[in-house]
Structure formats: C-alpha cells, structure tokens
Amino acid sequence: MKVHAPATVNEACEMLARAAAEGRTLRPLAGGTDLLVHWPSKSAAHEGEYLDLSGVSELRPLVWRDDALVLGALTTYWDVVREARVAAELPLLNAAARQVGAVQIQSRGTWAGNIANASPAADGVPVLMAYDAGVALRSSGGERVVPLSAFYTGYRASVRRPDELITAIEVPIRSxxxxxxxxxxxxxxxxxxxxxxxxxxxxxxxxxxxxxxxxxxxxxxxxxxxxxxxxxxxxxxxxxxxxxxxxxxxxxxxxxxxxxxxxxxxxxxxxxxxxxxxxxxxxx
Amino acid sequence: MLPMHRLEGLAKLTGAERYLDDEPIPGCLWGMTVRSPVSRGRITAVKFDPAIDWSSFIVVDHRDIPGPNETYLIENDQPVLAAGCVRHVHEPVVLIAHEDRRLLRRAVAGVKVEVDPEPPVLDYRVPPRAEQVQRGSDNTIKSLRIAKGDVERALASAARVIEGEYQTGAQEHIYIEPNAMAAWVEGDVVVVRGSMQCPYYVLNALKHALGRDERRVRVIQAPTGGGFGGKEDYPSTLAMHAALLSLKAGGRPVKIVYDRDEDMAATTKRHPSRVRHTTGVDADGRLTAMKIDVLLDGGAYVTLSPVVLSRGIIHACGPYFCPNVLVEGRVVLSNSVPYGAFRGFGAPQTQFACERHMDRVAGAIGMDPVAFRKLNLLRDGQTTATGQTIGGISGGTDRVALLDRALKLGAWEERREEAAAFNLTHPYLRRGVGVSCVWHGAGFTGNGEVYLDSKVQVAGLADGRIEVRAASTEMGQGTSTVFAQIAAAAAGYDAGEIVVATPDTAVVPNSGPTVASRTVMVVGRLIEKACGELKQKLGTRGSGLGVGGLNGDSLRRAIVEWHARNPGREPAATATFEPPPGVKFDDERYVGDAYATYAWGACVAHVEVDLRTCAARVLDFASVQDIGRVINPVLAKGQVQGGVVQAIGWALLEECRFRDGAMVNNQLTNYIIPTADDVPPIEVEFVEVPYAHGGGGAKGVGELPMDGPAPAVLNAIADAMGREVGADPMTIPMTPERLMTLVEAAEGAHGV
Known part of the structure; x- marks a missing residue:
C-alpha cells in the first residue's frame, strides 16, 4: 500500500492528474471507514495507492452561505450532528448522520467519502439527494458542480473522472x-x-x-x-x-x-x- | 455471602488484561492455515506458488504429525490436518508460519489445494443419496431413544392430537476474543498457552496426536475472552496446529490468532435442528402422550454431537409431566463445519420446539397458555421422560409458583390487556406477550460426572493464604471470583485471602471441563470438600485443635506454622468427585436419573411487531430462575441477562448463511447480533432452593438462561400476529423476511 499525503487541494489535484496520466489508480482517502471494515480479510484487494486527504485543511470546514450549506470534503457525520443549525434547517442530514454506524464511525466517516464510495446502501446519500445537493469536483483543469442526482452512472460508478477530487457538497437551503x-x-x-x-x-x-x-x-x-x-x-x-x-x-x-x-x-x-x-x- | 466484584473485573474494564494477541512473545512466528476450498472431495494436489521463496517459511502438513492424525474426542474421526480427502469447506490442510504476518497472508494465498469434488450433503434434512453417504448406511452419527409408557396407545385414545414441526438455525458464539493459541518447546516439553475452556481436553488431544505422555506436554490457559462452548473442543485443534509448527521450527514459539472472519467461517457453531412433536391431551388438557422426533445437523465430523443429542432429547419434553413419551433423536453428518458445543448444548433447540408447541397445543384446545402449563408442569413425586422421580435432592421447587412469579415480574396480565387495546388502534404496530417454562440438568449427563473423576486441590501458602487449584477456567463468567468466595466461606477467610491458580496442567489437577453449567455446582463442591480436608489434616497433625476446629485465624496460623516446620513443602488436600448417593442412570436404555438435579426457569417476553417491515422487537423481558443458592448475585444476574441477549439474537437476528457449504456472512457487518438498542430491559429474579451437593448449595446457572427466551419471544410474536394476521412462526431466526413470508402466506399479499 502506498499513501500520498498532499497538503493542499492543488497538490492533491496534481497528484491525481499525474496518476491519471500514468494510468495509475489513486484513490482519495478521507475517514477510511470503508477501507478499514475489510481489514485484514481483503487487504490484498486493497493493495494500491491512496491519496490521504487528512492533511488538506481547506477541505475541513462546514460553511453556511446565504443560499446553501457547504460541507467540505472532510466534513464528518459527527460534525453535522454537532451543528445545531443543521437539525433546524436540514433535519434529514442530522437524522441520517445519527444512523450511520456508531459514534466512532460517525466521527471519522465523511459525507464526501460516502458519495465517492458509491455504495447503493450509502446512508448519507439519500438525504443529500433529497435536498438537491450538488457535488463540487475539482481537477487541475478547473471546477464543476454536478447535481448529486446525476452523479452516479451505474453500480459503483460515477461521473467523477480519475483526475477529479470531490472538494465539497453544496446543499441548497430551500423551504x-x-x-x-x-x-x-x-x-x-x-x-x-x-x-x-x-x-x-x-x-x-x-x-x-x-x-x-x-x-x-x-x-x-x-x-x-x-x-x-x-x-x-x-x-x-x-x-x-x-x-x-x-x-x-x-x-x-x-x-x-x-x-x-x-x-x-x-x-x-x-x-x-x-x-x-x-x-x-x-x-x- | 456478600456480593463481591469480579476479581479480574478491573483489568478487563480498563483494558489492562492481556489476551494472547496482546502479548509479545520474543522470537515468535505467526501461524496461519491453508483450508479446503470445497465441501467434499479428494485432494489431488497441493501446489505452492513458485514465485514465493518457501525456504523462509515453516510448512506443515499431515505427514508432520508424530502420532495418529486424529483429534482426540468422543470418536477420533476428525483429522488434525486433512490427508487425502476433505469433508467441509475451510477444513485445515496445510499450516504455514513466518515472522512477518503480512508475508504470511500472501503465502497462504499462494497455496492452492486442488480437490476432485464429490457430492456433498448440504441439507441435513434430506435423506442422502447413495453417493452422498460418508458414514454407516445413511450418515447417522448417533441415534438415541427415550421411551416411557405406551405412546402409540395413548395417542390413539387421546381427546386431541396436535402436531407441529419446529426448526432452529446455526448460531455463532461471537466470543469477543477469537480463537488464539501459542506453542513452544521448553526442553523436551511442548507448552501451549491460549484461549480455552478445557485445558485437559487440549492436553489429551496433544498427547494423542503428538504421541507424548503428559510429562512432555503442558497446557496453560491465557486470559480468555468468552467461550460459550466455542472454546470447549476447538482449541485442541489450534493447539495441535501451533505445536506442530513449533516442533517443525525447532521449538520456536508459534502463535496462531484467528481473524474474526476466519473464526466465524472455520470453527464450530450451534447445531441446526428440526423437531417434530405429536402430542396427545385428554379432555381436561392434561398431556397424555408426547412423541418427539429430534434431528440435528452434526456437520462433517462427530466432535461432541452424540452428547449434544443426548442432552437435547432428555430436555425435549420440557418441565412437564407426561405418562407416555417416545423421544427419538438422530444427529446426522453433513458437509459443513462440524457443529459443536454452544451454551445449552442441544437443550435450547428441543425446548424451543417444546415451548412453542405447548402454546400451539393450548391454542388448539382453547386453553390459556398459562393455565395449560400450570396444569402440566412437573410436581415433586412425578417422573420425567427417563423415569426419574423429581423429589429428594432434585425436588423442593414449586414450579407453578415460579411461573407465577415470572408472570408477575413480566406484568403478564397488564401487558396482555394493554396489547389487546393497543392493537385495535395502532395503524401498523402489534404487541403481544409470550411465556415459556424450562429446565436444565446441571453437570454431565447420566454417569458422566463419575467418568470425569474430577479433582480439586487446595494448598496452604507460606503466608497463610489458601490457593485453589482447579482446571476450571475463567472466561468472563466469574469462575475465579466464585471459587474465591466458596473457598473463603469454607475456610473462614476473606475472599481476598484466596488465590485461584491459573489453570496450568503442570500445576492444577483435572477438575473436568468448564462446560455443562457444572463449575460452581460440581467443582465448587470439591473446593469445599478439599478445604475441609485441609482443615482436618492441619487440625490433627498440627496445632492440636480438634478436627474441623480450625477456621479463619486459627487456620491461617496453622498453615504458617506448618510451613515453618516443613520448609520447602506445603500443606495440601485434594478432593475427588463422588456422586450423590442413590443417583442412578442406565446409559444404554436412557432410564433413570439423567441429572442429579435440575435448574428451573420461567420467562415472559413482551414483543412489538412492525407490520410495515415485519421486524419484531422485544420491549420487555422477565426471567425467574431457580439455580439453587445464588453465590454471587451480580454475576448470576449477569449470566441470566447475557443468556437472554444471546437467545434473543438466536431467535430474531442471527443467521448463518451458507453457499455451497461455506458461511458467506462471516463478518460482523452481516452476521447480526443484538446491539444495546435491540435489547429490552431484562428483569431477573431468583428462587433459591439449595442443592445439598452443590458448591454453596448452587445448581448450574450457565446454560438455563439460553433455553427460555427464544420460545417466549416467538410465542409473543404469535400472540401479536395470531388473532388478526394468523401467522404462526415455528422457525428461528424469525427474521423480518421470514415473518413477512408467513404473513403473506396466511393472508395472501396485502397492503397494510
């Protein structure tokens, strides 16, 4: 297992671009909960290269804009549980977060990781999709925001290109x-x-x-x-x-x-x- | 006796306790197992990936076994390592050891066991075709029969005859600590240390397969994180594997610690069962005939199946009186992992069937399930299926009063009325209550305790403390604490002045296996006797005090003085099991006193079913049990509550799913055990009818708690669903999917 540790989003995008150009698979890693659950029984299957995002502080914050809640890619379920305003304005996020695993998982697992892992059983995705969330994808070439409802293309497959990183999730605030x-x-x-x-x-x-x-x-x-x-x-x-x-x-x-x-x-x-x-x- | 905290509780609570996996062993190699990929066949080749440098690995196969390639148990039919053929998926074939666990994992994946497949038995309920027969004429491992009176005549003259078929599934033990064992060689002695219930079973297995006598083998128990029967016989296999690797590695320590998925896939589980009842009752609702057919899935080898069947059929009639009984039991071979010991040992399976059936019989004749049970519960002076008269040392318990107490504790009447009103108004929730009455014979069946010939030693230490030496293991249930309490009471000491020795076959005598709810009752009694002998020895030879006159301070002084007079030696006394007078059992005909005494219990479950999902949830649970004298109320209550949780899991959630003979949900994400949120408040009360031949007056408590909850919960589901929906659940686990199928069959597909 090889782990790359970028310090900034730009650096992370460069690493992804290089890997994509060289045909290497480089998987972004946030909370690691989907990886650890298979350790050690599937450790051979998980041999590979990982992009450890834990040092990219730009991805951390949960920010309220006038029209949307923006969850940085490292926002955990627990971050949302702790944010009182979420329960008032976007209560389903709170409800879903509390039903993911146990507190230990809630405090490591991230919303963006849940989206990227692309499991049909993902607990965080239905509520985000029901709130018309968008997924911000960044690459060295620029940024685009894809509606979450258009993100998946099939089983464990999405529109995210190998050189793109999920940097944030935008949840519009509507009545x-x-x-x-x-x-x-x-x-x-x-x-x-x-x-x-x-x-x-x-x-x-x-x-x-x-x-x-x-x-x-x-x-x-x-x-x-x-x-x-x-x-x-x-x-x-x-x-x-x-x-x-x-x-x-x-x-x-x-x-x-x-x-x-x-x-x-x-x-x-x-x-x-x-x-x-x-x-x-x-x-x- | 005062309640006392668990001696090892703080270490466990703080994480200071070191299980084998936590303990660094200098120079240790890791061992892993290459297993059969298929459920049955002939091994044609074992191929080692040429890309791996095998010279750095220790590799063991069946040819490295010094003695017979047999696992020493009831029959020695299970090989230590497969030779020539395999009988179940994950059967051990080759062992590999290396210092580097990561390289070891890759190496294990680099060994291919090629097998020419043969037709396996994957459903024990279906009679085998000729090409599936692997034992005798029809794969029967053991048949047993109990007969009393004339059941056919009684059925012919019964006012009503009610039939039913009940099934239970395999269950995983889910001890917190997976199986773990280390082995090394000291001088000429093979030493193994690990997680286990029965050090002398491990010793016997090592002696047999390694061709060594007991002076050249030593077995030490490491702190053990739960067993539930799963560490009764299986640790023998790990010990032999670790020892074989160590011997081949020139005596270097080798540690084998199973991963959870490996432990779940490859080790024993509770026997699946199918039990058929044909019951006759007279016009008043009295049982006149019970004809019971018990079929157990034994898995690929005999292991403990004959005795699981034995306990299963003896308990199959429940705690009821019936003059005419025929119980026919059979355990059959199939090509799955061998099924083995699991808390209750066959009795939970047959009592699930019996208690579910009693509700259905009561329903069929229009009787209240409680009234029906009260009418038929055993009274002192009546006989069991084996003709044992309950009374004397097995008597004294008012089973009707015990049931009444459980009904009160479980608020039976109130909840029943509440449920009826609730169900009329709620759009999709339905509530119900269920009851069960159970019994459990403590200790080995029949003459088993006599054959075990258990021994306990107590010794006075130089500082005046007393050490208890027994092979009975602490595995989370409280053996050490209760032994200290019993010895302290017998010696007039504080429990803190009792040392309970770590089970080590070089130090402790064989007090028998830590199974069958026998530890406090049988071994505890031996501790009392040994303490008495020690007092007597010191009293007559020592201080001049009369026999039995020593106690507490005087005993302590006598021990210290003895040491002063006899440097380098110690005063010790050993007690050996003697059966209570008058207890007789015919092992051939299954007639007589199957157990010297019994523990009795009654349970009340309050359940809610969500008609949207068909998920059942236990809202409240009450259990009242007569386990003889309660030695430690906190631990005893914990045993009951733990058993209730484990049984609720078995009843509602836990399902081993197999594909081609291999367990496929061998992960805790997909094998569903109850969380705290799935478990109701569990009310526990004890009725204390002391047993004259039990340690401190105790009977067994370990297994009885597993017997009653599953039928009580299913009876409550039937109560919740029965009147309106007509679903009559007779199989566990009663998963939501299964219950929905039943509901749809009962009513035709419908929206709610």
Whole structure:
C-alpha cells in the first residue's frame, strides 16, 4: 500500500492528474471507514495507492452561505450532528448522520467519502439527494458542480473522472414542508441499510416539488422519478399497493446477503405509504 | 455471602488484561492455515506458488504429525490436518508460519489445494443419496431413544392430537476474543498457552496426536475472552496446529490468532435442528402422550454431537409431566463445519420446539397458555421422560409458583390487556406477550460426572493464604471470583485471602471441563470438600485443635506454622468427585436419573411487531430462575441477562448463511447480533432452593438462561400476529423476511 499525503487541494489535484496520466489508480482517502471494515480479510484487494486527504485543511470546514450549506470534503457525520443549525434547517442530514454506524464511525466517516464510495446502501446519500445537493469536483483543469442526482452512472460508478477530487457538497437551503428519512436495517443500530428512503417536498405550489430517494434497492442510490411524478400529479394514494406500479419502474432490488428483492419492494411501498400518512395527509 | 466484584473485573474494564494477541512473545512466528476450498472431495494436489521463496517459511502438513492424525474426542474421526480427502469447506490442510504476518497472508494465498469434488450433503434434512453417504448406511452419527409408557396407545385414545414441526438455525458464539493459541518447546516439553475452556481436553488431544505422555506436554490457559462452548473442543485443534509448527521450527514459539472472519467461517457453531412433536391431551388438557422426533445437523465430523443429542432429547419434553413419551433423536453428518458445543448444548433447540408447541397445543384446545402449563408442569413425586422421580435432592421447587412469579415480574396480565387495546388502534404496530417454562440438568449427563473423576486441590501458602487449584477456567463468567468466595466461606477467610491458580496442567489437577453449567455446582463442591480436608489434616497433625476446629485465624496460623516446620513443602488436600448417593442412570436404555438435579426457569417476553417491515422487537423481558443458592448475585444476574441477549439474537437476528457449504456472512457487518438498542430491559429474579451437593448449595446457572427466551419471544410474536394476521412462526431466526413470508402466506399479499 502506498499513501500520498498532499497538503493542499492543488497538490492533491496534481497528484491525481499525474496518476491519471500514468494510468495509475489513486484513490482519495478521507475517514477510511470503508477501507478499514475489510481489514485484514481483503487487504490484498486493497493493495494500491491512496491519496490521504487528512492533511488538506481547506477541505475541513462546514460553511453556511446565504443560499446553501457547504460541507467540505472532510466534513464528518459527527460534525453535522454537532451543528445545531443543521437539525433546524436540514433535519434529514442530522437524522441520517445519527444512523450511520456508531459514534466512532460517525466521527471519522465523511459525507464526501460516502458519495465517492458509491455504495447503493450509502446512508448519507439519500438525504443529500433529497435536498438537491450538488457535488463540487475539482481537477487541475478547473471546477464543476454536478447535481448529486446525476452523479452516479451505474453500480459503483460515477461521473467523477480519475483526475477529479470531490472538494465539497453544496446543499441548497430551500423551504420544505415534508421531510422524512426512514432507514430499515437488520437491527436497530449499527447496521447496513436493507431499505432506506428520504422524502422531501418543496413548500409552495407548482410542479417538481417531490423528491423520493431510495437506497439499497437499485445498483445506485436512486431518485424514484415515477413516484415523484405520481405525487406531483396530485394523485391520492390509498394503500401501500398504490405506489407499486410507479415503484416497479423506479427500483430494481435484488436478493443478497442482507435481504430479498420481494421484501425490499414490499417494504419500500409500505414505507412510502406510512411515511406520507404521517407527514402529509393530503396525499394518502 | 456478600456480593463481591469480579476479581479480574478491573483489568478487563480498563483494558489492562492481556489476551494472547496482546502479548509479545520474543522470537515468535505467526501461524496461519491453508483450508479446503470445497465441501467434499479428494485432494489431488497441493501446489505452492513458485514465485514465493518457501525456504523462509515453516510448512506443515499431515505427514508432520508424530502420532495418529486424529483429534482426540468422543470418536477420533476428525483429522488434525486433512490427508487425502476433505469433508467441509475451510477444513485445515496445510499450516504455514513466518515472522512477518503480512508475508504470511500472501503465502497462504499462494497455496492452492486442488480437490476432485464429490457430492456433498448440504441439507441435513434430506435423506442422502447413495453417493452422498460418508458414514454407516445413511450418515447417522448417533441415534438415541427415550421411551416411557405406551405412546402409540395413548395417542390413539387421546381427546386431541396436535402436531407441529419446529426448526432452529446455526448460531455463532461471537466470543469477543477469537480463537488464539501459542506453542513452544521448553526442553523436551511442548507448552501451549491460549484461549480455552478445557485445558485437559487440549492436553489429551496433544498427547494423542503428538504421541507424548503428559510429562512432555503442558497446557496453560491465557486470559480468555468468552467461550460459550466455542472454546470447549476447538482449541485442541489450534493447539495441535501451533505445536506442530513449533516442533517443525525447532521449538520456536508459534502463535496462531484467528481473524474474526476466519473464526466465524472455520470453527464450530450451534447445531441446526428440526423437531417434530405429536402430542396427545385428554379432555381436561392434561398431556397424555408426547412423541418427539429430534434431528440435528452434526456437520462433517462427530466432535461432541452424540452428547449434544443426548442432552437435547432428555430436555425435549420440557418441565412437564407426561405418562407416555417416545423421544427419538438422530444427529446426522453433513458437509459443513462440524457443529459443536454452544451454551445449552442441544437443550435450547428441543425446548424451543417444546415451548412453542405447548402454546400451539393450548391454542388448539382453547386453553390459556398459562393455565395449560400450570396444569402440566412437573410436581415433586412425578417422573420425567427417563423415569426419574423429581423429589429428594432434585425436588423442593414449586414450579407453578415460579411461573407465577415470572408472570408477575413480566406484568403478564397488564401487558396482555394493554396489547389487546393497543392493537385495535395502532395503524401498523402489534404487541403481544409470550411465556415459556424450562429446565436444565446441571453437570454431565447420566454417569458422566463419575467418568470425569474430577479433582480439586487446595494448598496452604507460606503466608497463610489458601490457593485453589482447579482446571476450571475463567472466561468472563466469574469462575475465579466464585471459587474465591466458596473457598473463603469454607475456610473462614476473606475472599481476598484466596488465590485461584491459573489453570496450568503442570500445576492444577483435572477438575473436568468448564462446560455443562457444572463449575460452581460440581467443582465448587470439591473446593469445599478439599478445604475441609485441609482443615482436618492441619487440625490433627498440627496445632492440636480438634478436627474441623480450625477456621479463619486459627487456620491461617496453622498453615504458617506448618510451613515453618516443613520448609520447602506445603500443606495440601485434594478432593475427588463422588456422586450423590442413590443417583442412578442406565446409559444404554436412557432410564433413570439423567441429572442429579435440575435448574428451573420461567420467562415472559413482551414483543412489538412492525407490520410495515415485519421486524419484531422485544420491549420487555422477565426471567425467574431457580439455580439453587445464588453465590454471587451480580454475576448470576449477569449470566441470566447475557443468556437472554444471546437467545434473543438466536431467535430474531442471527443467521448463518451458507453457499455451497461455506458461511458467506462471516463478518460482523452481516452476521447480526443484538446491539444495546435491540435489547429490552431484562428483569431477573431468583428462587433459591439449595442443592445439598452443590458448591454453596448452587445448581448450574450457565446454560438455563439460553433455553427460555427464544420460545417466549416467538410465542409473543404469535400472540401479536395470531388473532388478526394468523401467522404462526415455528422457525428461528424469525427474521423480518421470514415473518413477512408467513404473513403473506396466511393472508395472501396485502397492503397494510
């Protein structure tokens, strides 16, 4: 294992650019929690080059702008838990952070790392996506911001180029009248998600207000756009089964070591129905 | 006796305790294991990657074993290292040692065991095809039978006959410390030190496979981070492996510490079971016939399966009286990791079936489950399935009163009423209550304790303190503390003046294995006897005081004076087990006193099921147990609470998932044990009916706590779901996925 330790974002980007040019894989490393969980059983598979970001202090801060919360790439779940304003203005971030692993993991694991690791079971991603977060990607050539909902291209695959570094996550602050996060794990704490859903609705009237984001039910964390369209259309849903036709188009769960496709599909419908029953009686 | 803190508690609490992996051993090599990639077949080649310089590694295979290539236990059918064929995935084939753990990992990956596969048995419930038979005519490891009365006639004349089939899955022990062992050679003596429950089992295994007598083998227990049965027989394998590597390395120390994933994949687990009940009751609801068929999955080798089956069938009828009983038990071979000892040793499996079945029988005849149990619970003077009359030294417990106390502690009536009201109004949560009554025979079954011939020595030290020498191990359950308490009480000392020797076969006599809830009851009693003998010796030969007259200060003085008169020697006394008078068991016919006495328990579970996810959560749990005299209330309560947690995990969460005979969720991320948030408040009370032949009046406490919770929880789920949904869970773990399947089968797919 080879570890590179840049001091600045520029230096990190140069290292990534050089590695990309030479065809080497250089993986950015923040909290390391996704790496350590496989140690030592998969240590051979993890042999390789890492870009240790822990010394890049520019990536650390959590900053409030007028229109957005900006999470630097080294912002941990615990940083968010400790930020009282998050619970008031973006409560789902707080709710999700508290359900990631245990406090030890929450205080090391980062939101950006969770995005980059690209697991379909990522706990931090659904709530960010439901808040219309954008991912700031920096390379030696410049910076771009990609909507998180357009970030993933397939299982463990994203639009991030090998020479790009996630430097921040921008979470726009907008008024929402529905905000629900529900994680179903195989036990009540310290568990990997079997089915998860984050639900938000922009306040006011107009189209495109709903965000329904699910994890562990598709190759990536997914926006359930058919369900969103159904809800945006103003349809009244009277049972969990009422969501199933739209959900069938949005999600593609599988049988795996943690659950079954049938279970995931059924529970997702019930979670949507009961979450909306609790949060928004105008729909169900 | 006053409650006393655990002697080793502070070291464990502060992290000062050093487990084998924490302890640097100068010049130590690390050992690792190359394992079978398939579940059954003939080894055609073992290929070593030519890119690796093997000259720097110590490599051992079956040809390096000085004695027979056999693991010494009930039958010696399990090889130390596979020779010619393999019977389960992860079976050890080659051992490798090196100073550098990283290079060692790579080297292990550089050895390919090539196997010509043969058809494995991957489902123990399916009768084997001819090409799958690997033992006898049908892979049976052991069959056992208990018969009393005439069950067929009783079934034919019963008012009602109720049947049921119940299944339980494999369970991992999840001791905090994975298996670990070190070996080296001192002079001509092979010394092993490591994590273990039974030093003399390890000694016997080493003697056999290394072809050495006990003077050339020494076994020392290291601080042990939990066992639960998982370190009953398996450490023998590690010890032999470490010793073989050390011998080949010229006596250099070799340490083998399993990674968690290796420990989970390659070591023993609780036997999966399928139990079928056919039960007859008369018009009043009295049990008239219990016909029980017990099938256990033994895995690839015999190991301890015959005795697990034995304990399983003896407990299969629960703590009930029934005049006509037929229990037929069979444990069969399959091509999985050998199943082994796990807290309860077969009794949790059969009592899960029995207690779930009792609820279903009560339901079928329209009786309240509590009233049905009270009607049928054993009374003193009645007989068990083996014809043992409960009474005398096994009697004195009012099992109906014990159940009443558990119902009160678990607020049975109140919660039942609350649940009924709650379930009418809540959109998706359903609550229920469940009860179970259990028993557990403490100590080895039948004449087992006689065969063990256990011994304990106590010695007076030069400073007047007393040392207790026993092979019984401290592994987190409190042996050292309770031994100190028992010896102190017998000697008139403070517990702080008792030294409990580290189990080391060069120092301590064989007090038997640390298993079967026998340590306090059987070995504790030997400590009392040995202390009595020591007093007697010193009293008659020493200070002129009469027999038994020495106690406390006078005993201390007598010991100090003895040392002054006999420099270089020590006063010591040894006690040997003698069975209580009148206890008789026929090992062939399974008739008689299966255990000298029994511990009794009753549990109440209060459960909530979320109909959205079908996840069940235990809200409250109450357990009342008669374990004889309680020696240390804090430790005893801890044993019960720990057992409840382990049993809730077994009932709801813990599932070993296998693919082609290999455990695939051999990581704590995917093998789900309860967290603090998954565990309810656990109320514990004791009923103390002292046992005249137990240390301090104690019966066993180690295993009984594992017997009752799973059926109580499942009965509560059935109660929560039954009336409305009709789901009748009969399998554990009752995962949400499994419960949803049951619900959908009961009602047809439906939205809630």
């Amino acid at each position: 929402r009248d529905v905000a629900v996060f529900h994680k179903v794990g195989p036990r009540r704490a310290q568990a990997i998600t079997k089915i998860g859903v984050a639900i938000t609705r922009l306040a006011g009237s107009g189209a495109d207000r709903w965000r329904i984001v699910a994890n562990s039910v598709a190759p990536t964390v997914v926006r359930c756009r058919e369900v969103e369209r159904l809800l945006d259309s103003g349809a009244r849903i009277t049972s969990a089964g009422g969501f199933m036709p739209a959900l069938q188009a949005d999600i593609s769960p599988i049988d795996d070591i943690r659950s079954t496709a049938a279970y995931r599909r059924t529970v997702m419908g019930r979670l949507l129905y009961h979450s909306l029953l609790g949060a928004c009686s105008s729909v169900v």
